[in-house]
Amino acid sequence: MERYEPLKIEQKWQKIWEETKPFRATEEPGKPKMMLAEMFPYPSGAGLHVGHVRNFTIVDVLTRFYTQQGLNVLRPFGYDTFGLPAENYAIKTGTAPQDVTKTNIANFRKQAKRLGYAIDWNREINTSDPEYYKWTQWCFLQLYKKGLAYQKESYQWWCPEDQTVLANEQVENGKCWRCGHEVEKKKMKQWFFKITEYADELLEEIDSLEWPEKIKTMQKNWIGRSVGAEIDFEVVGGAPHITVFTTRPDTIYGATFLVVAPEYTALDSLLTDDTREKVLDYKATALKKSEIERQENKEKTGVFTGSYAINPATKEKIPIWVADYVLAGYGTGAIMAVPAMDDRDHEFAEKFDLPIVETELCDRDLFGTPKVTYRMRDWLISRQRYWGCPIPIAYDKDGNPHPIPEDQLPVLIPEVDDYKPDNSGRSALAKAKDWLKVTINGEEMTRETDTLDGYACSSWYLWRYASPHDEDAAWNQDAIKYWEPVDYYCGGDHAVAHLLYIRFWCKFFADEGYLPFREPIKRLLYNGYINAPDGKKMSKSKGNVIDPLDVINDGYGADTLRTYEMFIGPYDMDAAWDPRSVGGVYRFLNRCWTLAFATEYSRTDKTINIRHKTIKKVTEDIHRYNFNTAVAALMEYVNELYKSGATEEDVITLAKLIKPFAPHLASEMLEKLSADDEWPQWDEKYLVSDTVEVIVQINGKLRAKLTVSADDLNDEKKITNLALADEKVQKYTKSGVKKTIFVPKAKLLNIVI
């Protein structure tokens, strides 16, 4: 007898899919479409891990499900290839990042194909391909033209290990998100995208998205809208007035001192000969302090500037202090301290013996002008690194920036011998002397040597998928109108950064007339992590990594791997890998195979009810993303087919229903049965049976079960009498019945005694 040999079956079908290209998508106006994508991977040297498999398989289950339902489905694939791992590898080994990337992509592609994903391989994209980053540069220029890409000198997070600045979103607990080194503040001239221009719209439209509440809340908190007022305080002695931001302008009568941040721009004008040295000393110390130190030691520090301001409400002279608990980047970098109302101000006042005055509240608009402030800052995009998309800017003799004309794009990454950045604050691009020189409109200029944050490259890739080979535009208007916005986007990371940036670019390009929608992603599925069997995060150093390719090659095959990862638990929860449960899923698929290839079909259709019930359950579960219970329902179905005997229709139905999870096995089964893969329909009439079981409770506890005809469910009196006549029930009802409650929907009768 033949046996279920997954590797053989999978090789066969993967070859067929490679040759016949059934997943190629083309626009068919009038036919309903569905576009799905995962967050494209960074192709590391280690190859696919089980987390990728979970992420990609969720998308694949939906892709195949909607294809079987007859929609025109697009499921593309791509690689996010710029970034530090490839560059650091290049520095270490001297291998060009271009070459490493090529090798890693080839490996990822090969592995993804072994998982049997229904990908339109004609739409593969790679962010470090000049044909792609040409258009990333074009996007930058559009933002630049509108003043939304600009340069500013300010204090920025600097990673001394990676020798580059970082965005706020890339600093985690005071450490670099890539190398984990503590970051410092450094004053530098850097490029920014003006995301704050869209703060209100980004905030308002969150509620309209079919996204997990968790992500929506995180984005709302990140944007951090505060409604308050700006109030001017005159400085005694004629220095420029100080504007503070406060959410409580009504507490101004209690403002007994002002505090400015160490980085406050007009700090010098407040200093006196007596205080200057001490204050500048304090400022220098504060700037040197790493974020870690600031967090570990939250005890208030600060010094008196020597100047006083006038409280416009009380007309009293109040001292101006400088302290690092006031942040330069938020509000105006200066606050009015109301120690009677605010805990932080109170702590500061106590420590430095400043007056604390109980305050009567006044009208909010009496002394200030209403003002809205955001926690979110503009997006810092320049990086002093080699392996990124060059910023398409050049500087004239006077140092003024000029955009590279669009017909001179792409600005190619120059070849260099040494990829290592130095501490000059410039990337390795500065070493390509010939490349640096560029002529724009006849004028000799010097190129910008910073590259773009990788998040810029991933802020528009979903639109490139619509027309990945277009040479005349970043995306084709007809294609984008047909396919997008994306219907399902699936990932397990980047809750704030990427998912906020792509919304920002979408709104910008919609304003410019390039996009016919203002939100790029309709539904977001945020999947959980897969941990090691011990419940800990998988990591090379702990040696607890499960390699998905090993699972396949061990003989389980891709169908088992895919189905197991869908069965492991709710898709949005973290789960621990359990090698023994993998075996359980393999046994299930083996039983499916046996039904199709080694069992005689039953001639009597005893399973029509469970067949229709299973179709309904699996269909609805996939709609709800309850992939684990969909698989469980299929297991129940198979168990029942073993018991009662399976008809040919049962096996065809089973094959169709498992195809999203185990496409190779299902294809093999459908081929044997000469059946198509059209998604089956259920008929409600087979879901109701002639007799039903009625639960009889006494005081809410299950005491008896009655089998009655389905029609009797409408007859409360009859059911009640039947129940009261029941032997088991009568044991409890000797002392009388207070009342009965019948719930036909729940098929339940509760007797209260």
Add this chain to the structure above:
RNA sequence: GCCCGAGUGGCGGAAUUGGUAUACGCGUUCGACUUAAAAUCGAAUGGUGAAAACCAUAUGGGUUCAAGUCCCAUCUCGGGCACCA
């Protein structure tokens, strides 16, 4: 500190609208097949108890005919933010 999630058998988890708690899988035990093992097939499996029955969804209260599900308080774990005025 603040804002979200979560807590159910030996384990992963189910219970969709307040209505039979523990689906499905793993593990364990027993049986069939086999010289034997593996594989496969079948049965049992929350706890206590001889049974009747009682007790069980983190803990303590409450609402309800009925609570894993709703309300209040507490504990534990996970995630996010963290001097944002």
